[in-house]
Amino acid sequence: MAIIRLILGKLILLFNWLFTPRGIARDASAQAAIDRQTESLRLYQYEACPFCVKVRRAMKRMSLNIETRDIKRVPAAREELLAGGGNLKVPCLRVEREDGQVNWMYESGDIINYLSGRFTSTSSN
Numbered sequence: 001m002a003i004i005r006l007i008l009g010k011l012i013l014l015f016n017w018l019f020t021p022r023g024i025a026r027d028a029s030a031q032a033a034i035d036r037q038t039e040s041l042r043l044y045q046y047e048a049c050p051f052c053v054k055v056r057r058a059m060k061r062m063s064l065n066i067e068t069r070d071i072k073r074v075p076a077a078r079e080e081l082l083a084g085g086g087n088l089k090v091p092c093l094r095v096e097r098e099d100g101q102v103n104w105m106y107e108s109g110d111i112i113n114y115l116s117g118r119f120t121s122t123s124s125n
Contacts, residue, residue: 009048016053023063034119035065040096043068043111044081051108052091058112062119066093
């Protein structure tokens, strides 16, 4: 089973690399404003998880520079996710609001909808 997962994981990463989506082209000041907003976001993920790849591809399409933390390879990231979010489930988006409150979002569809709602309307201004 481990060999099958390894092979499937490598295939997922290969196809993701071969068919990388294009991002939104913004002028430098608009992209800088988006980058400042994304500093309060972190994506906890596994590199070859299909749902994590789906979220990262959406981030790429929206040209969002969100820090990713691989909980499989980085024990500290794993502990942060468990302590903050309560589950070792990926993908998980950590959203820190301006008032300091932190929300943890676990479903790939919910994460993509949140990012799309927050950033695609901003990019069209």
